[in-house]
């Protein structure tokens with residue numbers, strides 16, 4: 001297919017064909033990452049601003065390395081040392097960056113909809129690197145790439161997302177991607193963090209952990225997003241660990257080949273036992289590696305590159 005989108009703002013609006021093109025192009029970039037010379041000239045002469053107004057380790061570094069591999073000029077914007085601290089609006093900051101000829105703005109922001117807003121007021125391409133509790137599209141893409149690589153398919157798999165669904169942008173993007181690609185999605189966690197209303201997105205909702213993990217081919221664990229919760233959503237962390245933490249005893253109840261995922265950052269000993277996070281069923285670090293290929297693919301396609309067949313440059 002010919003890629004026509006100017007921005008990558010969410011997974012919700014992408015077609016199955018667009019998702020497949022992103023994943024196939026990412027696979028082609030994985031081979032580039034295995035070459036002696038890992039750099040391609042696809043974004044030579046283009047300027048990318050990484051506008052991270054909320055903390056990030058994985059996404060920020062992964063975008064930066066992807067942009068370097070595509071030969072872009074990069075500006076890393078540090079919110080703490082910027083005029084945002086003096087009361088400048090996001091719109092004025094972004095338009096200032098555009099006036100310096102930025103071609104791409106990669107934005108992470110605590111406000112849901114911030115990337116969509118920028119896409120309406122700027123001429124530059126906008127990529128959402130996580131907006132509030134709304135979406136985190138490149139995380140979902142790297143999750144899909146990892147599942148497809150490890151399991152050979154996504155359609156028909158039972159995927160359980162366990163933890164704080166309500167405040168998670170990763171959960172929302174994963175739900176859109178998984179349901180579009182034909183997986184059966186189960187959501188589990190405390191009823192305050194996993195409301196039944198999520199069934200409207202085509203998921204099964206249960207508050208019983210054993211039921212959620214028993215038939216799962218993939219278990220994706222999410223941390224408690226304390227930074228977005230305005231009140232306590234469960235009595236204590238201990239109670240959460242007792243009811244919903246993935247312990248070794250609970251892992252023993254799962255299918256022997258059930259794969260364990262986590263977008264990070266991991267709160268060891270809370271949503272996941274430390275040994276499981278480091279164990280042979282965990283693909284947490286493969287997820288990080290795949291993030292690079294997925295972000296290269298997104299930048300490449302949005303810049304007007306062809307599909308996977310055009311990557312061999």
Ligand code: CP
Pocket residue numbers: 055056057058059060130136139263264265
């Ligand atoms: N998964 C993820 O978004 O991690 P960071 O917050 O470290 O970018």
